Amino acid sequence: MTDLSTAHTADLGAATLTAVRGLLDEVFEGDFSDDDWDHSLGGMHVLVHESGGLIGHGSIVQRQFVHDGRALRAGYVEAVAVRADRRRRGHAGRIMAELERIARNAYDLGALSASEEGIAFYTARGWSRWQGPTSVLAPEGLQRTEEDDDSVFVLPGSTPLDRTGALSCEWRNGDVW
Template sequence: MTAEPVLEVIASGELGPVQRRQILALCSAAYDEDFSAYLEMLGPATHLLLHAGGELVSHGAWVERELRAGGFDTLRSAYVEAIATLPARQGRGHGSRVLSRMIPLLAGYDIAVLSPSVEGFYRRLGWEAWQGPLSFRSPEGVEVATPEERVMIHRLPRTPAALDLHASLSVDWRPLEVW
């Protein structure tokens, strides 16, 4: 009998060196690039670690970011990052399990947001593609359009009912990847 995968929720400040190395190795393998800089960019994040057979097989994290959507005041968002599964373990539902278990943990936020690598994967889990123009606010306070970016949202209990997917959506600048 195979043991059920185990999900661990842990703040980045509580990650030990072994866990950091495991996350880095998993994400680097899944994204086929050195993930060191991106892991550092996450800063204070909450991580979900999915272990199967004693091995870290899938990871996801979120950070808090402020978004401005259409005519709404700032929305407190859970910005989802680094959804990754070991390449040899992909296609077995591990990434879906991480995302599905993550959503209830985000209920205190106004909205969940991510920049998808594969939209279809997220769409089948309830994520919606943002249709309106995207931008970021530079450190100098200037709005800079990002027409090449794609963003998806997941509505949470606190998401405004009148949120329009065709409105503008803006986020504050950050290094490496704005969205």
């Protein structure tokens, strides 16, 4: 039997955080940096346990975007992972359904950066590729992030969006999107 739970980072103990980091390191095969880990903290986590062991995770954190002259509260999805031997059983869909519920009810929009492998999964769930230029408000000022233009996806909420317009995010260490 699998159990799905949702908790804020502040409510996860050290053992759970260690288990989550271990899962992410395993699933991303060593391509999950300390910056990636930091990006996944400070928000809500969706955890899937099976027989007492952690088999899936996703988190959503608040970020600030600017679009069409407006500051937007974005629920940014991070660190979605399911153990390889537990894939194709609906766990990622359950994780995303909860993250999408949070995004729709707590933020102006949901957003994420999709890998090539994840694009079909996210688009099938109603996420749309951002078609306009992306930028980051870096310490040096606004800088284009052309390399990320095709990887940013949004889940529209109640705020109207022109997906062909410019979108910028705040600076953070590591990958900004």
